[in-house]
Amino acid sequence: MEIQEKIKYEEELDKNFFDEIKEKSGCDEISQCIQCGTCSSSCPMAVYMDYSPRKIIAMIKSGFKDEVLKSFTPWLCASCYSCQVRCPSNIKITDVMYALKRKAIKEKIYPSRFSIPVMDKEMHKILTKNGRSSEVWLMLNLFLKTRNPLGLIKMAPLGLSLMKTGRMSLKKESIKNKKQLRKLLKAVKEGTK
Amino acid sequence: MNEYIYYPGCSAKSNAKHYEESILPVFKEIGIKLDEMEDWNCCGATASLSVDKTKAAAINGRNLSIAEKADKDIVAPCAACYLTLKKSNQFLMSETEEAKKILKDLESAGCEYKGTVKVNHPLGLFTDEIGLEEIKKKVKRKLTGLRVACYYGCQVVRPYTDFDDPDYPVRLDNLMKAIGAEPVDYSAKTRCCGGSLTANLEEAGLRLNYILLKEAKRKGADAIVTICPLCLFNLEITQNKIIKKYKDNVKIPILFFSQLMGLAFGIPKEDLGFSRSMISLKPMWEKLGNGGTNE
Numbered sequence A: 001m002e003i004q005e006k007i008k009y010e011e012e013l014d015k016n017f018f019d020e021i022k023e024k025s026g027c028d029e030i031s032q033c034i035q036c037g038t039c040s041s042s043c044p045m046a047v048y049m050d051y052s053p054r055k056i057i058a059m060i061k062s063g064f065k066d067e068v069l070k071s072f073t074p075w076l077c078a079s080c081y082s083c084q085v086r087c088p089s090n091i092k093i094t095d096v097m098y099a100l101k102r103k104a105i106k107e108k109i110y111p112s113r114f115s116i117p118v119m120d121k122e123m124h125k126i127l128t129k130n131g132r133s134s135e136v137w138l139m140l141n142l143f144l145k146t147r148n149p150l151g152l153i154k155m156a157p158l159g160l161s162l163m164k165t166g167r168m169s170l171k172k173e174s175i176k177n178k179k180q181l182r183k184l185l186k187a188v189k190e191g192t193k
Numbered sequence B: 001m002n003e004y005i006y007y008p009g010c011s012a013k014s015n016a017k018h019y020e021e022s023i024l025p026v027f028k029e030i031g032i033k034l035d036e037m038e039d040w041n042c043c044g045a046t047a048s049l050s051v052d053k054t055k056a057a058a059i060n061g062r063n064l065s066i067a068e069k070a071d072k073d074i075v076a077p078c079a080a081c082y083l084t085l086k087k088s089n090q091f092l093m094s095e096t097e098e099a100k101k102i103l104k105d106l107e108s109a110g111c112e113y114k115g116t117v118k119v120n121h122p123l124g125l126f127t128d129e130i131g132l133e134e135i136k137k138k139v140k141r142k143l144t145g146l147r148v149a150c151y152y153g154c155q156v157v158r159p160y161t162d163f164d165d166p167d168y169p170v171r172l173d174n175l176m177k178a179i180g181a182e183p184v185d186y187s188a189k190t191r192c193c194g195g196s197l198t199a200n201l202e203e204a205g206l207r208l209n210y211i212l213l214k215e216a217k218r219k220g221a222d223a224i225v226t227i228c229p230l231c232l233f234n235l236e237i238t239q240n241k242i243i244k245k246y247k248d249n250v251k252i253p254i255l256f257f258s259q260l261m262g263l264a265f266g267i268p269k270e271d272l273g274f275s276r277s278m279i280s281l282k283p284m285w286e287k288l289g290n291g292g293t294n295e
């Protein structure tokens, strides 16, 4: 991950981005960030992020849409809510990260061979189709999608341990009333733009 | 409403079978009937929230509606399911246009939801509803001498801080004391295990779990006790790699809190899923004698 220092002119910033993320995350308080850094210092994943949570909030406020959505930061958020419960301005940072993930997926600008967004998408797909997720099938799909056969081989010892302790299920799980689920999701979809 | 319905979630049917195998007998011993929710669907965990918030809320609404029809409150032992159901419940009742629309969609699919269901984690039920005095009465063999590191992880204590303190919760420690075990001062008790990232980002996953294992070892714990399937999974599967990478023997059993409760309640250890541990439990059994001292 390379962090490029860039100069941005005001006209290059996306003025609507801030409002959009505010709405999508359901967090009106973003504007009240005081840049104290409590979130970044609470974050177990901050050392791996290209922009720390504090920086991401500042960048959202200023309209750095491309940089924020292309960043690895939302995908490195483990959803542990440490930042969220500690923020003195009551900013729901974890929910903001979720809103960024959704936006990046929608605009198809997430790193496509990076396994995390792919896994989220695959799992969501499987469970909205069958009502339940099946780990083994999810993993197989994931390695296919990210074109990573080596990853699959690396998982073998784990699979063996799970098998030995009877904790692996090869069954494709599914609910009985899939029709109802389909109807529900269709109704939901038709309502949203 | 004081009757409960059991929401297992996907992990209790696969890699965390021993959670279900131990929590159900424990509830039975306490005298609470716990039937599994009919035709429940997956909560979507962190994945659906990352893809489609509206659909995430809708699929959780379906589960809530099943519980409401049965006139029961939900018990969700999986920490991620607990949080997702609780969060969705709050969102659906938020009276925003978005939420109202989803409620209408639910109704049109035959999953009407009015909002009467409460989502519980068993830990809170045991410590706050049933109470530690009642729990103590059920103990047949105290787990005397067993030193445990109580690991809460994140999803049960955050962001809904009504349950316990988000940084330094004590309910699990108190519960372990009630069954005779000795909780060590585990300062990493709410640190992150990496969640679903651990399987994908090995470097980060190993580091985060090393911190958790090391701290438990340093405090002299015989086992780490968890309330979350994903925490248990991460802490187990990373051990060999951590030992190799950091050249530090941090081998330690990871158990569900319900397994130890069942043991203390006198349920035979063969019926509590202990054989599903990836880590040898031999030192622990030796310490406990015949699975705990009889009173």
Ligand code: SF4
Pocket: A032, A033, A034, A035, A036, A037, A038, A039, A040, A053, A054, A057, A086, A087, A088, A089, A090, A091, A093
């Ligand atoms: S903790 Fe809150 S106020 Fe402080 S920098 Fe982070 S988001 Fe801003």
Ligand code: SF4
Pocket: A039, A042, A043, A044, A045, A046, A053, A076, A077, A078, A079, A080, A081, A082, A083, A084, A093, A094, A097
């Ligand atoms: S919720 Fe995400 S951003 Fe916040 S502290 Fe946890 S990992 Fe970091």
